[in-house]
Amino acid sequence: MSRIGRMPITIPAGVMVAIAKNRVKVTGPKGELSRTINPEMSVAQQDNKLIVTRPSDDQAHRSQHGLARSLINNMLTGVSSGFEKHLEIVGVGYRVEKSGEKLVLRVGYSHPVEVEPLPGITFSVEGNNRIKIAGIDKEAVGEMAARIRKIRPPDAYKGKGIRYAGEIVHLKPGKAGKVIGKK
DSSP states (O other): OOTTTTSOEEOOTTOEEEEETTEEEEEETTEEEEEEOOTTSEEEEETTEEEEEOSOOOHHHHHHHHHHHHHHHHHHHHHHTOEEEEEEEESTTOEEEEETTEEEEESSSSSOEEEOOOTTEEEEEETTTEEEEEESOHHHHHHHHHHHHHHSOOOTTTOOEEEETTOOOOOOOHHHHHHHHTO
């Protein structure tokens, strides 16, 4: 059995779940999410828990079992408490500001870069070098963070660029480091 797949999902307070064939619809205080799962997986609601089961021990069914359970769990977490990612901008003169719903990034290009949020995503700027991305859909929050980071990934030599909060960037030594190491 899949260790993740067989764990029951506890439904948080204030969250309503509707199951119709292979479609799971979740409504909570932060919003509403809906997802189609593999039709071979079955989702049943017992008391205040959801249980995902698979029809057989076949490799294809085992691989989909844990995935279906994790996707449903992420939906429940999203509509009850939401998800957020934090980004940091490192570099002299690099900064970010919020203009309406958009972000305006000044990260060393000859022009400012404007970023529009995906549907259901909100931005907030803390200081002039920190970005908080929030939303109820975990995939959309992660995708938006990856798109922003892709604009100027951290440089391998100086570490300048956009990185996730807490991300460790290992710097290369550069030319001077190579000369010293050859003795």
